Amino acid sequence: MKKYLSLGVRLSLFVAAVVLMLSVVNLFTRDIIVERQRIAGQVAREALLSGSFTEMTDFVIPESEAKTVTAVYRAEQNGAVVGYCVDVTVKGYNEITMIVGVNTDLTITGVKILKQTETPGIGSKAMDENGAFLPQFKGLSSRNLDSVTAISGATVSSVGVQSGVRSALNVCSLILEGKGE
Amino acid sequence: MAKDKFSVKKAFRDGLFDQNPIFVQLLGMCSTLAVSTSVFNGIGMGLSVTFVLILSNLFISMLRNLIPSKIRIASYIVIIAGFVTVVDMVLQAFIPSLAESLGLFIPLIVVNCIILARAESFASKHGPLPSMLDGLAMGIGFTVALVIISAIRELLGSGTLLGFKITPQSFSPAVLLISPVGGFLVVGGLIALVQWIKSKSRSKKED
Numbered sequence: 474m475k476k477y478l479s480l481g482v483r484l485s486l487f488v489a490a491v492v493l494m495l496s497v498v499n500l501f502t503r504d505i506i507v508e509r510q511r512i513a514g515q516v517a518r519e520a521l522l523s524g525s526f527t528e529m530t531d532f533v534i535p536e537s538e539a540k541t542v543t544a545v546y547r548a549e550q551n552g553a554v555v556g557y558c559v560d561v562t563v564k565g566y567n568e569i570t571m572i573v574g575v576n577t578d579l580t581i582t583g584v585k586i587l588k589q590t591e592t593p594g595i596g597s598k599a600m601d602e603n604g605a606f607l608p609q610f611k612g613l614s615s616r617n618l619d620s621v622t623a624i625s626g627a628t629v630s631s632v633g634v635q636s637g638v639r640s641a642l643n644v645c646s647l648i649l650e651g652k653g654e
Numbered sequence: 655m656a657k658d659k660f661s662v663k664k665a666f667r668d669g670l671f672d673q674n675p676i677f678v679q680l681l682g683m684c685s686t687l688a689v690s691t692s693v694f695n696g697i698g699m700g701l702s703v704t705f706v707l708i709l710s711n712l713f714i715s716m717l718r719n720l721i722p723s724k725i726r727i728a729s730y731i732v733i734i735a736g737f738v739t740v741v742d743m744v745l746q747a748f749i750p751s752l753a754e755s756l757g758l759f760i761p762l763i764v765v766n767c768i769i770l771a772r773a774e775s776f777a778s779k780h781g782p783l784p785s786m787l788d789g790l791a792m793g794i795g796f797t798v799a800l801v802i803i804s805a806i807r808e809l810l811g812s813g814t815l816l817g818f819k820i821t822p823q824s825f826s827p828a829v830l831l832i833s834p835v836g837g838f839l840v841v842g843g844l845i846a847l848v849q850w851i852k853s854k855s856r857s858k859k860e861d
Contacts, residue, residue, distance in 0.1 A: 480722055480724055483720070483725070483729075484725050487717075487721075487732050487733065491732055491733065491736035494736055494740070495736060495739055495743075498739075498740050498743055498744070499743060502743040502744060502746065502748075505747040506743070506746045509747070513750075588754060590757050594691070594812065594833065595829065595833070
């Protein structure tokens, strides 16, 4: 009995020492990681729309889109709303995190991929900002969203992105209806 | 210290060639096949594993008389997982592009059998300094093997090296090599090559 207790105590001591080490490293890296992610999002938003961005924390994302849409930012220029940036997470083969820029007339200004792990050389073709797929979204609205052609061999990734863009448009149209702008 | 004398030269020869973790011991195949699609990933993964190997070998060797043999595997895993998490956090903070492309495979270093194998077969029987050197040698062997595999796959599969376009426009990259199948083909070919060289040098010695 005593023998087993001492084993447990010793293992707990090792764990405690490792946890201590990790908390020290976390202390140094946590802020940098959060800051990096914030800047990456900011850079992507600025490429999609001009103006200053504020997160719409009081806007309640409808339940039907809550799974995909994670945040909405409002872009304002000289006091007027010029568009919205929607943070979307969708499923391709793996999780794809992206930002969709939408004008106030509900046309898309562009799609930026923030994080993805699609298969290199296959699904990743649909993730390339200068590739054949993503630029197609620019200028489209929900009416002609189906006109985009998926990359052959990367259908799942392409369709994933497309469904995310649709969610973003849905949310934006709800916002605009609600405000009557 | 162990009975048999530790030789730095032999440690490096083992790590790089005679006991190469990938080509001879066939350890850590899962992450090897998955990350070796580009040289950048290969180097990043190799160095991350080397870092974890050196530190886990060092600490396991220092604690080897304190770790009861009944719970040694659990203790090793705790120590290894600790250092892997350090690597994960540091990469996310300072080299986010690498953290992104290696993704899940960084946390998975914990279960990379190279590290546990060296802990069990070397660090638990040797002093801290030889253990660190063993970690370094094995880590370099792993890194070199990964770089060779990923260079072949990236050059022929994407036509680039470290992201720079190498092949002429007319060359159409063989996407097969970037896919998992290509990984197996390249690794298999290289293992055969290493075995061939080994058997040649062996038969020379016998002559």
